[in-house]
Amino acid sequence: MKYPHLFEPLAIGSAVFRNRIFSSPQGYYNVAKDNLPSLDEVAYYERKARGGFASVTVGDCIVEDETGTHYPFLLRLEDRSTLPGLAAIASGVTRHGAVASAELNHAGMYARFVKYPDGSVYGADSMKNAAASTVLGGNLYGPVYIENGKYGEVLEMPEEMILRIIDKFGKAAAWAKSAGFGMVTVHGGHGWLLSQFMSPTVNTRKDRWGGSFENCMRLPLAVIESIRKNVGKNFPIEYRFSGSEASATGYDIDYGVKFAQAIDGKVDIIHVSAGDHEDDHSIVITHPSMFMEDGINVKYAAEIKKHVKTPVATVGALTDPEMMEDIIASGRADIVELGRQSLADPDLPTKARTGREDDINKCLRCNTCLEHTGSIRSLRCATNPEIGFERDAKIPRPITERKRVLVAGGGIGGMQAAITAAERGHEVILCEKSDKLGGVLRCEQDVPFKKRLHEYLDRQARRIAKAPIDLRLNTEVTPELARSLNADVIFAALGAVPSIPPIAGINGANVTEATALYAAPETAGANVAVIGGGLVGIELAIYLRTLGKTVTIIEQLPTLVSDDAGMHLLAHDELLRQPDITIHRGTSVTEITPSGVTCRNDGGEFKIPADTVVIAAGQSPRRTEAIALHNCAPEFYQIGDCVTPHRIITATSQAWTIARDV
Numbered sequence: 001m002k003y004p005h006l007f008e009p010l011a012i013g014s015a016v017f018r019n020r021i022f023s024s025p026q027g028y029y030n031v032a033k034d035n036l037p038s039l040d041e042v043a044y045y046e047r048k049a050r051g052g053f054a055s056v057t058v059g060d061c062i063v064e065d066e067t068g069t070h071y072p073f074l075l076r077l078e079d080r081s082t083l084p085g086l087a088a089i090a091s092g093v094t095r096h097g098a099v100a101s102a103e104l105n106h107a108g109m110y111a112r113f114v115k116y117p118d119g120s121v122y123g124a125d126s127m128k129n130a131a132a133s134t135v136l137g138g139n140l141y142g143p144v145y146i147e148n149g150k151y152g153e154v155l156e157m158p159e160e161m162i163l164r165i166i167d168k169f170g171k172a173a174a175w176a177k178s179a180g181f182g183m184v185t186v187h188g189g190h191g192w193l194l195s196q197f198m199s200p201t202v203n204t205r206k207d208r209w210g211g212s213f214e215n216c217m218r219l220p221l222a223v224i225e226s227i228r229k230n231v232g233k234n235f236p237i238e239y240r241f242s243g244s245e246a247s248a249t250g251y252d253i254d255y256g257v258k259f260a261q262a263i264d265g266k267v268d269i270i271h272v273s274a275g276d277h278e279d280d281h282s283i284v285i286t287h288p289s290m291f292m293e294d295g296i297n298v299k300y301a302a303e304i305k306k307h308v309k310t311p312v313a314t315v316g317a318l319t320d321p322e323m324m325e326d327i328i329a330s331g332r333a334d335i336v337e338l339g340r341q342s343l344a345d346p347d348l349p350t351k352a353r354t355g356r357e358d359d360i361n362k363c364l365r366c367n368t369c370l371e372h373t374g375s376i377r378s379l380r381c382a383t384n385p386e387i388g389f390e391r392d393a394k395i396p397r398p399i400t401e402r403k404r405v406l407v408a409g410g411g412i413g414g415m416q417a418a419i420t421a422a423e424r425g426h427e428v429i430l431c432e433k434s435d436k437l438g439g440v441l442r443c444e445q446d447v448p449f450k451k452r453l454h455e456y457l458d459r460q461a462r463r464i465a466k467a468p469i470d471l472r473l474n475t476e477v478t479p480e481l482a483r484s485l486n487a488d489v490i491f492a493a494l495g496a497v498p499s500i501p502p503i504a505g506i507n508g509a510n511v512t513e514a515t516a517l518y519a520a521p522e523t524a525g526a527n528v529a530v531i532g533g534g535l536v537g538i539e540l541a542i543y544l545r546t547l548g549k550t551v552t553i554i555e556q557l558p559t560l561v562s563d564d565a566g567m568h569l570l571a572h573d574e575l576l577r578q579p580d581i582t583i584h585r586g587t588s589v590t591e592i593t594p595s596g597v598t599c600r601n602d603g604g605e606f607k608i609p610a611d612t613v614v615i616a617a618g619q620s621p622r623r624t625e626a627i628a629l630h631n632c633a634p635e636f637y638q639i640g641d642c643v644t645p646h647r648i649i650t651a652t653s654q655a656w657t658i659a660r661d662v
């Protein structure tokens, strides 16, 4: 057994955890208005249990609708009609040998809701109109009165409401237990109600529910007691909280230790997360960004573990089974919990246990998953196209006729199409015009924060090498070649080329293009001007800064891509606010000269000195070349950037979906 500590079962009360790898709480954000979870939701959680996780937690089950919900379409445990749906999730997880847990939450002053004309209270339709919705709906309640809270006025929660909510936590736990859940997870972290009350800076109430440490502890302890009364002695209670809020205004690890000591022995697992989701700096710590090291938050669990007897769980940026084994073997935690990694590869536990670590699809920490919970309220993963489509993925697609499939282009989409078509038994020829697989993103292979991307491309290349795929490198697919190969199906996955704007001086010796500079960063001078503030330009600037360069980003639009904050983009914000990075928004480059660039914005014309000028002005799809292949085979599909340059998820998802259909 390569990971003896990681796979040592753990018995707690009535539950037996088959190993130490838990799927951390993840909410499902499209529960229908009738409060019934969809079959997709059941399949999502069940998939993790099937992959070998010891416990799977359904995130964000709200204990009181009227005051506690922060998002539309969350599971509301007060509603007794949830039973069939909850039971379906619980049994979906349990029948695969995992423990199902329900995370109990109340949003407190960050609740957002609307009142429908029929009088029912429901979550606001979008985070952005949250303030308006508080006008439409009822009041917001937190530990103390705040005139201008983030989502409007916050009223001090009256004692009778506190007592009612304590009771609701208990009842919700009993409800989850009766639906077949084997554990409950109390959400006491990340800024929600219980952490608002435990926080010494937020909870300055003058009555017995706030002020002193003892008073700040009163609500969390009362909630634990209420749950215990409702679920009995042997039913495991996991308590999740932030070991440190890791922000200028939040509490630190010393306070986290004190809190853990106060709940020690009263709960069965102390689950140590970090950060506060209402703080832009700190939310990036709750969900560590790709710019942070693996296991960055383990230190908080490790410190707490020194001071308590209750088993401790750690979470955050865990991907590598060896690191997980080491965390447990070294006594820094008893359990590891995986969030985003459980989407990237729900089979991680089984793969680690059976010596297939090489085949683990490691999370890029690109936050595509979180972004989709906000935009389409469904979970997706950039590199695992099955997420969101677990029910579809489970249905085998045997082929009725073995086809000859030609895939033109060995980038992200092409590789996925070849793998999926070959797995189904088609004869696949994959042609790539360069000498390696991976496409344009290979240029970032030495960038430390793109390490996982590079590993993902390597894994796809390994899958291709192992599959019966006829791989032809250094082979450009022309219509002549395509016709001569007599394919039944052609996938055009030809990618895109950098867009070069028509600026005077663009052909100067000091001008290069982003992918070229990524591949040869040593060619950059000390001062670099980056034309274009999209994702590519921004990340290039961050990379160049780590190499000691001074960088100026010039963006034509009034905002950078990161100004429209998503979680990944919040991580950029922090890194861009450095003295050696200057940003000019709403600014055009009118000329490139040997000494730099001439720019124009509302303030007039000005010059920026630069040794190197980099073009990061987007990509142009190779549409003409792709369309030229359309009549070279009976079936023809265009996928990925050669249709419209987009994100990784677009290419993987199209490739997987279409290759499952051919």
Ligand SMILES: Cc1cc2nc3c(=O)[nH]c(=O)nc-3n(C[C@H](O)[C@H](O)[C@H](O)COP(=O)(O)O)c2cc1C
Binding pocket: 024, 025, 026, 027, 028, 058, 059, 060, 103, 187, 240, 273, 286, 287, 288, 315, 316, 317, 318, 337, 338, 339, 340, 341, 369, 370, 373, 379
């Ligand atoms: C899609 C998604 C949904 C999440 N939903 C919840 C939730 O409902 N409740 C919660 O406590 N944490 C939630 N989290 C946070 C995770 O449980 C975890 O703490 C965080 O992602 C850091 O772990 P990771 O680096 O392994 O992803 C969510 C995370 C993701 C990625």
